[in-house]
Amino acid sequence: MEYRRLVAVYDRLDATSSTIEKTDILADSFADAGELLPELTQLARxxxxxxxxxxxxxxxxxxxxxxxxxxxxxxxxxxxxxxxxxxxxxxxxxxxxxxxxxxxxxxxxxxxxxxxxxxxxxxxxxxxxxxxxxxxxxxxxxxxxxxxxxxxxxxxxxGAMRLGVGEGTVRDAVATAFLDGSEAAIRDVERAYEVTNDFRTVGETARERGAAGLDDLSVELFRPIKAMLAQKAETVSDALDATERPLLEYKYDGMRVKIHVRGETVRVFTRRLEDVTAQFPDVVRAVDDELTTQSAIIEAEVVAYDSETGDPTPFQKLSKRIKRTNEIEQLAAEYPVTVHAFDLLYHDGQSLIDAPLSERLTCLEELVGQSGQTVVRATHRRPTSGDDAASFYADALEAGQEGVIVKNLNAAYQPGSRVGYMLKVKPTMEPLDLVVVRAKWSEGRKSDWLGRLRLACWDVERQELREVGRLFSGLTDAQLREITAKLEPLIQSVDGRTARLRPEVVIEVEYEEIQESTTYDSGYALRFPRFGGFRDDLGPEDADRFERVERLYEDQWTH
Ligand SMILES: Nc1ncnc2c1ncn2[C@@H]1O[C@H](COP(=O)(O)OP(=O)(O)OP(=O)(O)O)[C@@H](O)[C@H]1O
Structure with missing residues (x-):
C-alpha cells in the first residue's frame, strides 16, 4: 500500500473533530488494509x-x-x-x-x-x-x-500525531470493521486488548475469527498485562460497606510488578509494562530460590526497606533502581527489597484472571509458602468486625505503610480497569500525578535550568491534556538539575523562554486546594503546588484524569 493512501486517511482524520466520524474513517481503512492490518492498527495512533x-x-x-x-x-x-x-x-x-x-x-x-x-x-x-x-x-x-x-x-x-485518535477510537474501529460495532462487540475488543495489550493481535483475530476468536485470547506468559486499578474510599468502613466479601491488605508504597516465571526464566514487568528484569537481579534470584512453580504470573508490590531501621523507604528511592543500567548489584545491596505478593494471574498453563480472588489467593499462598525471605505474601486479614478492620488499618500505618486496600474475594481480575474490585484507603488528601507539558528557563543564577513547569491532567473524553497549574517554587538546585536533564530531550518547540515539551514526564504534585481559574484550559488551578517527586513508573496516559480534578474540586467543600 502506498504511504500516500495512509496520508489521505490521516488528512481525513484531521479534518473532523467527531469521534464517530474518526471511528468510521479508521474502520474503513482497517477493512481495506489486507495484510497491512497489523501495521495500520499501530500507525493509526x-x-x-x-x-x-x-x-x-x-x-x-x-x-x-x-x-x-x-x-x-x-x-x-x-x-x-x-x-x-x-x-x-x-x-x-x-x-x-x-x-x-x-x-x-x-x-x-x-x-x-x-x-x-x-x-x-x-x-x-x-x-x-x-x-x-x-x-x-x-x-x-x-x-x-x-x-x-x-x-x-x-x-x-x-510521537505527536495530533489526530485525536486514542486507544478507544482504534478499539471502536476494530469492532466496527470486523464485528457489528455494537456495545457488546466493543466490549469484546476491549477485553481482548486488555489481556494482550496489542492491537496487531486483536485486529487480526477479530478479522479472521470474529468475537469467538477474541474470546479465546488470554493472558500469556511473557506478554505483559495491564494492572487492575483501585478506586478510592474515604474510610475503611465505607470500603467495607461497598465490598461483598472483603479482604484487607496492607497498601504498600512501592513499585507494582508482574513477575512472569517459566522454569528458570523469570521476567519482571512494571505497571507501565516495561521490562525491568535486568534492574532487579535480586528479585529474579529470590523468585528462583523461593518459589515452587512450573509457570506463573505473580503480581506484587516491591518495597525497599532501610537496612538499619527496617522502615519502608519512600518510593522515590526505589525508583532510582528502575532506570539504572550500571552498578545494578551495588544499588540492589543499597536498597534491598521485599516482594509483597498479592495476586496470581496465571498458573501452570492456565489463566486465572476469570477466577475469583479467593481461588487465586489460595493458589498464590501455596506457591509463596511461609518460609520466603524476599518473596512474601502481602499482609492481609479477613476482618471479623468493623473494629477489627480499623485496627488492621492502624497496624498498616504503624508499620510505615500507606494504608490498606480492601478487596472483594468474589471478584475476577479486570486488567486496566478501575472497576471497584479493590478500594484503597489512605489518610491524606491525595496528591495528583500530572504531566509536564511546558517549562520555562529560570531567571538569573539558575538561567540554564528549566523550572516553572506547566502541568496537565488527561481528559479522557476529549483525548487531550488540559493544564491545571504551574509549579514554580520550592525546587532545590538538585531537583532543578534533574528536571532539566529529563525535560531537555523532550523539547518540541521554543517560544521566548518557554519550551513546549513532548508530554512524557509525570510528577507527583501536592497542593493545598483546587481553585477555579481562567488561566488554564482545564478551568482549574492548584493552590500552593509542591513537587512530590517523579513518577517514572507512570506514562502520560496514566496521569490523573480531568474528571478526578473536578471531583476533588467539588469534594473539598463537602469534607
Ligand atoms: N496489597 C496491594 N494490593 C494491590 N495493590 C497494592 C497493594 N499494595 C500496594 N498497592 C499499590 O496500590 C496501587 C493502587 O492504587 P491505584 O491503582 O489507584 O494506583 P495509583 O494511581 O498509583 O494510586 P496510588 O498513587 O494511590 O498508588 C497499585 O497500583 C499498587 O501499586
Whole structure:
C-alpha cells in the first residue's frame, strides 16, 4: 500500500473533530488494509511499537530537524523558525520539502511497509555513529516524500500525531470493521486488548475469527498485562460497606510488578509494562530460590526497606533502581527489597484472571509458602468486625505503610480497569500525578535550568491534556538539575523562554486546594503546588484524569 493512501486517511482524520466520524474513517481503512492490518492498527495512533515492546526510537526532535535540513537543503534556521511558528516539526518538514530546490532525480513512491520498517529499524542502531546512521535513514526516507508525507513521517518520529485518535477510537474501529460495532462487540475488543495489550493481535483475530476468536485470547506468559486499578474510599468502613466479601491488605508504597516465571526464566514487568528484569537481579534470584512453580504470573508490590531501621523507604528511592543500567548489584545491596505478593494471574498453563480472588489467593499462598525471605505474601486479614478492620488499618500505618486496600474475594481480575474490585484507603488528601507539558528557563543564577513547569491532567473524553497549574517554587538546585536533564530531550518547540515539551514526564504534585481559574484550559488551578517527586513508573496516559480534578474540586467543600 502506498504511504500516500495512509496520508489521505490521516488528512481525513484531521479534518473532523467527531469521534464517530474518526471511528468510521479508521474502520474503513482497517477493512481495506489486507495484510497491512497489523501495521495500520499501530500507525493509526502514530505508534511503531506495542506499549510493552521495550524499544524506543532513540531519535530526538533536533536530530530529526537535522535530517530535514540534510535532505531538503533548507537552512537549519529556517526550519527552526517554521518549527517555532507552528509548534509542529511535522509542519516544518512539510514546508521544507515544499521549498526544496527541484532535483532531477526521480524519487521512489513511498510504501507504508517501507516507512514502518525503516522507522522501527531506527531503534536498532547502537553504539558509535548510531546517531548519524539514524539521521541518514530519516533523510533518505524524506528524500522520497511529498510535503504531506513528510509531515506525518516526522510526526510519527517525534510521537505527536495530533489526530485525536486514542486507544478507544482504534478499539471502536476494530469492532466496527470486523464485528457489528455494537456495545457488546466493543466490549469484546476491549477485553481482548486488555489481556494482550496489542492491537496487531486483536485486529487480526477479530478479522479472521470474529468475537469467538477474541474470546479465546488470554493472558500469556511473557506478554505483559495491564494492572487492575483501585478506586478510592474515604474510610475503611465505607470500603467495607461497598465490598461483598472483603479482604484487607496492607497498601504498600512501592513499585507494582508482574513477575512472569517459566522454569528458570523469570521476567519482571512494571505497571507501565516495561521490562525491568535486568534492574532487579535480586528479585529474579529470590523468585528462583523461593518459589515452587512450573509457570506463573505473580503480581506484587516491591518495597525497599532501610537496612538499619527496617522502615519502608519512600518510593522515590526505589525508583532510582528502575532506570539504572550500571552498578545494578551495588544499588540492589543499597536498597534491598521485599516482594509483597498479592495476586496470581496465571498458573501452570492456565489463566486465572476469570477466577475469583479467593481461588487465586489460595493458589498464590501455596506457591509463596511461609518460609520466603524476599518473596512474601502481602499482609492481609479477613476482618471479623468493623473494629477489627480499623485496627488492621492502624497496624498498616504503624508499620510505615500507606494504608490498606480492601478487596472483594468474589471478584475476577479486570486488567486496566478501575472497576471497584479493590478500594484503597489512605489518610491524606491525595496528591495528583500530572504531566509536564511546558517549562520555562529560570531567571538569573539558575538561567540554564528549566523550572516553572506547566502541568496537565488527561481528559479522557476529549483525548487531550488540559493544564491545571504551574509549579514554580520550592525546587532545590538538585531537583532543578534533574528536571532539566529529563525535560531537555523532550523539547518540541521554543517560544521566548518557554519550551513546549513532548508530554512524557509525570510528577507527583501536592497542593493545598483546587481553585477555579481562567488561566488554564482545564478551568482549574492548584493552590500552593509542591513537587512530590517523579513518577517514572507512570506514562502520560496514566496521569490523573480531568474528571478526578473536578471531583476533588467539588469534594473539598463537602469534607
Ligand atoms: N496489597 C496491594 N494490593 C494491590 N495493590 C497494592 C497493594 N499494595 C500496594 N498497592 C499499590 O496500590 C496501587 C493502587 O492504587 P491505584 O491503582 O489507584 O494506583 P495509583 O494511581 O498509583 O494510586 P496510588 O498513587 O494511590 O498508588 C497499585 O497500583 C499498587 O501499586
Amino acid at each position: 502514530g505508534h511503531l511499537f506495542a506499549s510493552w515492546e521495550s524499544d524506543e526510537l532513540g531519535v530526538s526532535s533536533s536530530l530529526t530537524a537535522r535530517a530535514i535540513a540534510d535532505t531538503t537543503g533548507v537552512d537549519d534556521d529556517r526550519i527552526d523558525e517554521w518549527w517555532r511558528e507552528t509548534g509542529d516539526l511535522g509542519d516544518a518538514a512539510a514546508a521544507a520539502v515544499e521549498a526544496r530546490p527541484q532535483t532531477t532525480l526521480v524519487s521512489e513512491t513511498l510504501d507504508v511497509r517501507d516507512v514502518y520498517t525503516t522507522l522501527r529499524g531506527l531503534a536498532a542502531y547502537e553504539g558509535t555513529g548510531s546517531q548519524t546512521r539514524r539521521t541518514d535513514a530519516i533523510a533518505e526516507l524524506l528524500a522520497d516524500a511529498e510535503p504531506n508525507e513528510a509531515r506525518y513521517i516526522v510526526r510519527t518520529i517525534v
